[in-house]
Structure formats: C-alpha cells, structure tokens
Amino acid sequence: MGKLVRQCAVLFLFMTVVTGVLYPLITTGLARAMFSGEANGSLVRKDGRVIGSALVGQAFTEAKYFWSRPSATSPGPDNGASSSGSNLGPTHPALTDAAKQRMAALRAADPTNTRPVPVDLVTASGSGLDPEISPAAAEYQVGRVARARGLDPAKVREVVAANTRGRQLGVLGEPRVNVLELNLALDGLR
Incomplete structure (x- = not known):
C-alpha cells in the first residue's frame, strides 16, 4: 500500500510540474515570441x-x-x-x-x-x-x-x-x- 501511495504522490507532483508550470511557461513564451502584441493585451x-x-x-x-x-x-x-x-x-x-x-x-x-x-x-x-x-x-x-x-x-x-x-x-x-x-x-x- 505504501508503494502505491508513493507512486501516486510522485505522479501527482510530476503532472503538477508539467501541466501547472512547464506547459504554461512554454505556451506563454511562444505566444510572446510569435504574437507579442496580442499576448500582451493588444495595448x-x-x-x-x-x-x-x-x-x-x-x-x-x-x-x-x-x-x-x-x-x-x-x-x-x-x-x-x-x-x-x-x-x-x-x-x-x-x-x-x-x-x-x-x-x-x-x-x-x-x-x-x-x-x-x-x-x-x-x-x-x-x-x-x-x-x-x-x-x-x-x-x-x-x-x-x-x-x-x-x-x-x-x-x-x-x-x-x-x-x-x-x-x-x-x-x-x-x-x-x-x-x-x-x-x-x-x-x-x-
């Protein structure tokens, strides 16, 4: 049971970093590089x-x-x-x-x-x-x-x-x- 909980916790942390940190940083960076005006609010x-x-x-x-x-x-x-x-x-x-x-x-x-x-x-x-x-x-x-x-x-x-x-x-x-x-x-x- 402990092994399963540890695997779930590692998977949870991994997915949190990938989908909650890396993905937003990459998409925001690409948007700012390719569509600077639009990504910054069309100011x-x-x-x-x-x-x-x-x-x-x-x-x-x-x-x-x-x-x-x-x-x-x-x-x-x-x-x-x-x-x-x-x-x-x-x-x-x-x-x-x-x-x-x-x-x-x-x-x-x-x-x-x-x-x-x-x-x-x-x-x-x-x-x-x-x-x-x-x-x-x-x-x-x-x-x-x-x-x-x-x-x-x-x-x-x-x-x-x-x-x-x-x-x-x-x-x-x-x-x-x-x-x-x-x-x-x-x-x-x-």
Missing part, C-alpha cells in the same frame, strides 16, 4: 504611454470623438475587470428606457441629424466591452465629429473608411470600426 500606445487596448471599449464623451457602444459592466462602464452584459431581454422595460435615453443623448449631441440611430449605439454588447462599432454607427456620428473638429465631413469619412475592417477571412463576422484606433487617427490629422 495601444500614444507618445510612449499606454492609453488603452484595442480589445476593450472605452467611453468617449467629447463631441470631437466617435462614441463607443454603451457598456453594461459593473460597478461602472467599460470596466475591463468585470465583463458582463445587462442580461435584460428585448421586451424588458428597463432596456427600452435605457435605449430611449441613449437615443435622446445622441439626438441632443447632434440635433441636425435626423437619420435613424443604429442599434449598436444604444445597446451594450454581450461582454459590455466591445471596442468596435458598425460602419453605420460611425457614419451616423460623422457630422457631429466633423463640426466639432472643424473638418470637412468627407475627410472624416476617409478616416472612417481607412479604419474599417472587413469580415474575417472574407466571410466571418461583420465589417467594423475600432473606436479607439479611429479616434487616434483623427487626433493625428493636421
């Missing part, structure tokens, strides 16, 4: 300092910036440590009220815009951290951003088009615009 830097991640949405509230999707994380919006959706169904009154308030805020920020508000500007994503909006949501905001920056709307549309990503492999997902990268590109205009 976005400006002037040498980290200003965000291309994978996590951020709240932009100034008129000169494109606004992200609403965030449903807690205790506050865009909390990367607390990914969550609102878990409200499509007929829940609180979801309807929140969407109406968000539409009113968008209309107040750009009263001359009479187009329908794209759904991704008034509803949070499943994770509550979506860093991207649809090209329609970006187009909806072009007028406000162009006026606030004193730019020709055609120039702003060019920047949106340059920052629009297509479907993955040509068939997966939808075209999308990363809001942080788009706003940085606008900041880079002279």
Whole structure:
C-alpha cells in the first residue's frame, strides 16, 4: 500500500510540474515570441504611454470623438475587470428606457441629424466591452465629429473608411470600426 501511495504522490507532483508550470511557461513564451502584441493585451500606445487596448471599449464623451457602444459592466462602464452584459431581454422595460435615453443623448449631441440611430449605439454588447462599432454607427456620428473638429465631413469619412475592417477571412463576422484606433487617427490629422 505504501508503494502505491508513493507512486501516486510522485505522479501527482510530476503532472503538477508539467501541466501547472512547464506547459504554461512554454505556451506563454511562444505566444510572446510569435504574437507579442496580442499576448500582451493588444495595448495601444500614444507618445510612449499606454492609453488603452484595442480589445476593450472605452467611453468617449467629447463631441470631437466617435462614441463607443454603451457598456453594461459593473460597478461602472467599460470596466475591463468585470465583463458582463445587462442580461435584460428585448421586451424588458428597463432596456427600452435605457435605449430611449441613449437615443435622446445622441439626438441632443447632434440635433441636425435626423437619420435613424443604429442599434449598436444604444445597446451594450454581450461582454459590455466591445471596442468596435458598425460602419453605420460611425457614419451616423460623422457630422457631429466633423463640426466639432472643424473638418470637412468627407475627410472624416476617409478616416472612417481607412479604419474599417472587413469580415474575417472574407466571410466571418461583420465589417467594423475600432473606436479607439479611429479616434487616434483623427487626433493625428493636421
């Protein structure tokens, strides 16, 4: 019996070292060597300092910036440590009220815009951290951003088009615009 217990203990320690130490170290090392940016959080830097991640949405509230999707994380919006959706169904009154308030805020920020508000500007994503909006949501905001920056709307549309990503492999997902990268590109205009 003692021999069996000793064999089990040795096997347990061996597997702990292999699967709990060696494997994670090797895969992390390979990931950092082959995909450095992605393995380190897809961090976005400006002037040498980290200003965000291309994978996590951020709240932009100034008129000169494109606004992200609403965030449903807690205790506050865009909390990367607390990914969550609102878990409200499509007929829940609180979801309807929140969407109406968000539409009113968008209309107040750009009263001359009479187009329908794209759904991704008034509803949070499943994770509550979506860093991207649809090209329609970006187009909806072009007028406000162009006026606030004193730019020709055609120039702003060019920047949106340059920052629009297509479907993955040509068939997966939808075209999308990363809001942080788009706003940085606008900041880079002279």
